[in-house]
Amino acid sequence: MKHFPESELIINQDGSAFHLHVRPEQLSDKIILVGDPGRVDLVASFFDTKECDISSREFHTITGTYKGKRITVVSHGIGTDNIDIVVNELDALANIDFETRNEKPEFRQLTMVRIGTSGGLQPHVPIGTFVISEKSIGFDGVLNFYAGRNEVCDLEFEKAFCDFVEWNSLWAAPYVIDADKELVEQIGKGEMVKGVTISANGFYGPQGRELRVPLADKNLNKKIEAFKYKDGHVITNYEMESSALAGLSKLMGHKAMTVCTIIANRVAHHANSNYKNSIKDLIEIVLDRI
Ligand code: R1P
Known part of the structure; x- marks a missing residue:
């Protein structure tokens, strides 16, 4: 014991x-x-x-x-x-x-659902869409500190992604992890889009936002938007937590997933800071289904 x-x-x-x-x-x-x-x-x-x-x-x-x-x-x-x-x-x-x-x-066993806000990266996830992170790509590196990381992650997807976007070796190795499938089915009906979410390790540079300090790779977001995995998966949105939540929960045996309302469209350069009603609707849906 x-x-x-x-x-x-x-x-x-x-x-x-x-x-x-x-x-x-x-x-x-x-x-x-x-x-x-x-x-x-x-x-x-x-x-x-x-x-x-x-x-x-x-x-x-x-x-x-x-x-x-x-x-x-x-x-x-x-x-x-x-x-x-x-x-x-x-x-x-x-x-x-x-x-x-x-x-x-x-x-x-615990059942954990993160309800968040997020930036959309594809035309089919406009502002107001509810996106479930069916897969998360962690830019954060947290899961890499735990044994068993390779057993729960999608190594093939990781390699395809790194090759396509020309991943900089100075950045933490990204990990690709699925949300709990049963939970995604339970929560993700009708109005929700199932997508691939990047959990970035910062809000500005790590999500390709350039203010006064130039980015190491200005084209990273363009490559991310263009990336298509062999089974048709495209990267839908950016937020900052779903990867570690899905990964740690999987290693521990819990059920977890993230669903976000899209409040900014990074491709069209639009943002909606008035998202209170949409998050309220999402909260009620999740409370009913959890
Ligand atoms: C950044 O502004 C924060 O908003 C998003 C990101 O994941 C990050 O936590 O989610 P929440 O609205 O849930 O905090």
């Missing part, structure tokens, strides 16, 4: 996980993840009941019920470095006994 010393799993004095400040009994098996701590209140505004409301740094957590289903909503902030913290602490809350610091004998 695996045992975790204090330095590896830091537990606060009140028995909660180090960053999230959530205690094991406060976590539901069904989890909604959002980037913005303020969006947690928006999700919880649909709840019938609330049992806890905890804020710590960018991590805001509310557990409650929606139409009788117990759901936890957590904000993760921006970036896959935060996803590493959130997914590891959620998994620890579910699968490590915080009294004995031992792995629990019975595995408890």
Whole structure:
């Protein structure tokens, strides 16, 4: 049985996980993840009941019920470095006994759906489209630090992508990972597009936005938009978290996926900063289907 010393799993004095400040009994098996701590209140505004409301740094957590289903909503902030913290602490809350610091004998599976915002890269995903990240390409490198990365990633896709876009060897090796297929079927009906999402490790340069500092490769986005994998997959959108969420969840045995509303079209150079209604609609759809 695996045992975790204090330095590896830091537990606060009140028995909660180090960053999230959530205690094991406060976590539901069904989890909604959002980037913005303020969006947690928006999700919880649909709840019938609330049992806890905890804020710590960018991590805001509310557990409650929606139409009788117990759901936890957590904000993760921006970036896959935060996803590493959130997914590891959620998994620890579910699968490590915080009294004995031992792995629990019975595995408890979590279902996690990230609801986010994203920039579209193809004409068939205009502003307002809901895009599920059926596959994610991680520019962030987080998964490369975990054993088993090669067993869960699509190595052939990675090679085809790197060759096509002339990947710079100074950048972290990209990893290609699928969302949980069953969960994608459960959530992704009708109005949603299934796509390939790049999780970038930055908002500006790593997504090809050039402000005052020139980019290492000005043509990268053009190559990304033109890339077509052998089975017809094209890259649909940019965001910053889906890769590590899908990858870590797969390595741990949890079910996870990301769905985003498109708020900018990078090809047409349009953006819509007034996306509140579209994210609200998406939240209600996911709450009904999770
Ligand atoms: C960048 O502005 C942030 O917005 C997107 C990106 O993934 C990144 O987190 O998602 P969220 O709206 O969910 O935060």
